[in-house]
Amino acid sequence: MKFVKTYRILVLVSAGIVAQSCLVAKDPKKPDVKAENLYRTEVVSQDTTSMADISWEKMFTDPILQQHIKKGLQNNFDIRIAIQNIIAAEANLKQGKTGYFPTLSLGADWTHQEMSKNSQFGRVISGTGGSTNTDQYQITGSFAWEADIWGKIRSNKRAFSAAYLQTIAANQAVKTQVITNIAGLYYQLLSLDAQLKLAQETLINRDKSVETILALKDAGNVNEVGVKQTEAQKYATELIIEDLKNRVVLLENTLSIQLGEASRKIERSTFESQNLNPEIKLGVSTQLLRNRPDVVAAEYGLVNAFELTNVARSNFYPQFRITATGGLQSIELKDWLSTNSLFATVITGLTQPLFNGRQIRTRYEVSKAQHEQAYVRFEQTLITASKEVSDALAQYNNETKKLSIREKQVDALSKAADYSDELLEYGLVNYLEVLTAKDNALNSELSLLDNKYQQYLAIINLYKALGGGWR
Secondary structure, eight states, X not given: OHHHHHHHHHHHHHHHHHHTTTSOOOOOOOOOOOOSSOSOOSSOOOOOOBGGXXXXXXXXXXXXHHHHHHHHHHHOHHHHHHHHHHHHHHHHXXXXXXXXXXXXXXXXXXXXXXXXXXXXXXXXXXXXXXXXXEEEEEEEEEEEEEOOTTSHHHHHHHHHHHHHHHHHHHHHHHHHHHHHHHHHHHHHHXXXXXXXXXXXXXXXXXXXXXXXXXXXXXXXXXXXXXXXHHHHHHHHHHHHHHHHHHHHHHHHHHHHHHTTSOSOOOOOOOSTTOOOOOOOOBOOGGGHHHHOHHHHHHHHHHHHHHHHHHHHHHTTSOEEEEEEEEEEEESSGGXXXXXXXXXEEEEEEEEOOOOSTTHHHXXXXXXXXXXXXXXXXXXXXXXXXXHHHHHHHHHHHHHHHHHHHHHHHHHHHHHHHHHHHHHHHTTSSOHHHHHHHHHHHHHHHHHHHHHHHHHHHHHHHHHHHTTOSOO
16 A cells, blocks of 8 residues: 555656656747947948957056056955855855755654633543643654746746856956056046146246246336236146146045045056057957947846746746655654654645736736846847947047147147247237247147047047956
8 A cells, every 4th residue: 555655656756757848938049139230430340359359467558557457356346246246146046956856844843732621622621531731742854846847947047047147247347347447547647647747847937937027027028917917827837736636636536446445645657658559459249249248247137037037927837746744743752753653744736826816917927028128228238338339439539630630739839839938038929928828838738648548548448348358
């Protein structure tokens, strides 16, 4: 008899395992989006070589900057949070892999019951002279297993796996952001240092101009208005210096946050020693699908949403479960471990949901909507990535052309300022023309330095937009 019962259980378990292959959930498909020719360029690139393939150490060769980037990758707050997200997703992934295994639990308990003598059973027991106090000792083992007939467990496992890979890609996106942020702030600091140095050198010349204009006044060539205007120009230069010093402090504070540290002075080299001039290669736009971590993360998010839709769909169908409970049970402690105290219960069967307040259909419809959202989000991320590449390329081309023109402008205005000083001494120009020439010269030189920084920033943004930095 026991053999027959065991045989029946084995048959039901085998049937459940076989049933898992009867009807499975749908497999995810690659998103059907157009990833070709997304860059806004005059010539469509056919070269698959991209700036994104360059490691950040080869892109940013300044050794001091490299040290800052390494420190940022280790200490940055966003990166540390992203790592914890990976750890959490990995824990969920491990849980998803155990979905095919049964659940087991073991417990021991003691139950004491005091029955009322006026209750049905209490009256019977007390009438026979028995005690209405009962004790029961029990050791129980429980087993439960569900057959994955409709692919629910498999889909859950795949959803957890996609979520884990999504956090990996998100961490890579954070790394790219941190690297390029540090590089951009570093070059901006160098640019401000160069502007500050230029302004301080100009202030020395402004002091000399005040001395010159005072001598010309004594000679009767200019009046007091000319003196005051020249002094005002000197004070304007001092204001520029103070503003630049303040911007340097604020920028150092911002860069310190990126390095995961309290605000402090940042070690750095000079703007003149930099040479950020890589060969501009875009590659083909389809490479964004593997180079851009945010695009990769959005694609894994789409897979995750698809698998959760499979899970929601499987809830419409019956579940095949096997549950078993067994152990030792006795009302006397001395008989607890006796073979006569053994008990067991096995339950197998199918459970088909019929009516549950529309909860299953609601979850399914919500999961379908969330899957569609994930698809739109993926498409949006890809298009946004292509826009960022186009923007950065346009900015680089613009700043490069402006740089050539700006250099000519600086040369012309510097010579005009020098000539005006000489002509003023001979009374061939008035002091207003001299002041205007010197202001224009200073502003053009400051703009030239900012122009060079903007070109560097465009290169950094293009490198990031193409998906570089995280490798």
